[in-house]
Amino acid sequence: MARSIVCLTFDFDAISGWIARGMTSPGPISRGEFGPQVGVPRLLALLERHGIPTSWYIPGHTLETYPDECERVAGAGHEIGHHGWTHRPPASLSRDEERVELERANEAIHKLTGRYARGYRSPSWDLNPHSVELLLEHGFVYDSSMMADDYTPYRVRKGDAITLEQPAVFGQETPLIEMPVSWTLDDYPHFEFLRTPTVVLPGNMNANNVLQNWVDDFQYLARSLEWGVITYTFHPFVIGRGHRMLALDKLIRTLKDSGAVFTTLEDAAAEYARRAPA
Numbered sequence: 274m275a276r277s278i279v280c281l282t283f284d285f286d287a288i289s290g291w292i293a294r295g296m297t298s299p300g301p302i303s304r305g306e307f308g309p310q311v312g313v314p315r316l317l318a319l320l321e322r323h324g325i326p327t328s329w330y331i332p333g334h335t336l337e338t339y340p341d342e343c344e345r346v347a348g349a350g351h352e353i354g355h356h357g358w359t360h361r362p363p364a365s366l367s368r369d370e371e372r373v374e375l376e377r378a379n380e381a382i383h384k385l386t387g388r389y390a391r392g393y394r395s396p397s398w399d400l401n402p403h404s405v406e407l408l409l410e411h412g413f414v415y416d417s418s419m420m421a422d423d424y425t426p427y428r429v430r431k432g433d434a435i436t437l438e439q440p441a442v443f444g445q446e447t448p449l450i451e452m453p454v455s456w457t458l459d460d461y462p463h464f465e466f467l468r469t470p471t472v473v474l475p476g477n478m479n480a481n482n483v484l485q486n487w488v489d490d491f492q493y494l495a496r497s498l499e500w501g502v503i504t505y506t507f508h509p510f511v512i513g514r515g516h517r518m519l520a521l522d523k524l525i526r527t528l529k530d531s532g533a534v535f536t537t538l539e540d541a542a543a544e545y546a547r548r549a550p551a
């Protein structure tokens with residue numbers, strides 16, 4: 274019998290994403306504050322009503338700025354994963370800076386949950402070439418930041434040689450499991466209006482249209498694979514708005530009715546590892 278696993282994941286950036294972009298004036302900070310103040314309580318109530326476990330990737334900055342809200346998330350039984358300390362993407366950091374962030378935020382996660390994170394999601398989904406080694410050194414089982422597959426996890430490579438004018442030479446596979454993501458399954462680019470000196474992201478899509486894409490991607494999985502995982506990514510300050518909360522509720526109900534199995538990303542990665550040992 275086919276097994277279609279759904280992982281709902283929440284990147285609890287709060288105000289850290291705006292700070293990492295240098296946007297520290299009251300406007301953007303208030304936009305981030307909507308997450309802990311309004312989005313998180315709404316989401317926890319919705320998830321409790323549906324009785325489903327989910328995975329939360331929380332930057333160290335959020336863990337230390339909003340400890341009560343983070344305790345509520347962990348206390349409700351959701352997985353707590355690593356999402357940097359600042360919200361700077363690893364691709365913008367040196368190896369040493371990345372190591373410092375990794376360890377600092379992991380200590381905050383240990384303080385909250387009693388254990389170090391098994392899963393990592395890079396801020397803005399942009400890893401460094403040496404991120405994989407650092408993650409393995411620090412005991413991570415999986416990453417969830419890359420996009421080379423959709424429904425099937427895979428093992429992450431290290432040591433790729435990628436240059437402009439030579440064919441790519443791919444490195445060796447590591448034990449690190451990739452739980453792939455996609456911008457199409459992320460609430461942020463669909464919904465958030467963003468204007469910077471170099472970028473305008475229009476956002477503000479009709480939530481029912483986006484919902485239809487999200488449901489159809491699940492239906493394609495259920496139809497085409499005996500076993501697979503679909504990972505949706507949400508942000509409390511994005512999905513927490515009324516019309517989007519209704520879309521998330523409809524998504525959960527529709528997928529439940531279609532036979533979806535809801536798990537944390539950690540459990541889905543463990544299931545993959547049993548099916549495809551390294």
Ligand SMILES: [Zn+2]
Nearest residue numbers: 284286396397
């Ligand atoms: Zn984030």
